[in-house]
Amino acid sequence: MNKKEKFNAFRGSLVIPGGRVGVLLVHSLGGNPVELRFVAQGIARQGHTVYCPLVPGLGGGTDTSGLSSWQDWYSALEEAHDELKAHCDVVIVGGISAGSMLALRLARERAKDVDGLLLFAPTIWPNGWAIPKHFIFFKLVYHKWVASLMRLQQRAPFGIKDERIRKFVIDSFKSDGRPLEDLFGRGGGLVWEFKALARDVRRRLGEIPQHACVFHPRHDDQSDLSNAFKLQRKLGGTVEVTVLDDSYHMVTLDRQRSLVVDRTVEFVQRLTRGIEEKAAVSRLIKGSGVAE
Secondary structure (H helix, E strand, C coil), rough: CCCCCCCCCCCCCEECCCCCEEEEEEEECCCCHHHHHHHHHHHCCCEEEEEEEECCCCCCCCCCCCCCCCCHHHHHHHHHHHHHHHHCCCCEEECCCCHHHHHHHHHHCCCCCCCCCEECCCCCCCCCCCCCCCHHHHCCCHHHHCCCEEEEEEECCCCCCHHHHHHHHHHHHHHHCCCHHHHHHEEEHHHHHHHHHHHHHHHHHHHHCEEEEEEEEEECCCCCCCCHHHHHCCCCCCCCEEEEECCCCCCCCCCCCHHHHHHHHHHHHHHHHHHHHHHHCCCCCHHHHCCC
């Protein structure tokens, strides 16, 4: 993509222009694209285009009314995908935590347009060791208006094992003038919508055919490792899983972020080479007149 071309990006999004290989990354529930900056920059250094949209409703502080639905989030992601696809021949989609569920749904619904998957601490259901035991009863809430009466609080260590990095994130949030309640709290309605999204994705995992690369902490405080293993068993394509032993939930920010970036870049490069080689063989067969 010509660097002078501009995306009509959502406000607060991260866009790094590059070549004809595009990577679309989705932030977490109540999060923002900053969570993915290290990974985005690592991919972009290879000459690829990276788009991390701030998804309205999913992003922190973007749904003060509490009226957005997961369908709204998905519609915004489709819009972001279509914009990236207009610039790129190859599109790889990924997400961190709850964002991984949106990425998986897009891969299912746009199977011909999505060439691979990057899943960082994918969360089908929050069940890590720092999640309060009583949170399991949230599954019994069947109406959003009931869920909206609740306010769910995260507990330390807030997905980050490294104390220095955790302090930096908290201080950065304070400097933006936003209350820490926005960082560590989640409205019940928001979580209810995520539950509905995850249910939709979980029921049809076998219909998702793309090659997937998964990173998940062994001791994830927010999302147990069983989430990754379920995807490894159920997804329809090849699934590579890297288990991290010195990180908590926010794997793109925590102690092993360099490892995550390096292996992400390697996966993107390897996947891209495979697509290019397959296209070259197809052109050769067509040019020779031999039926495939």
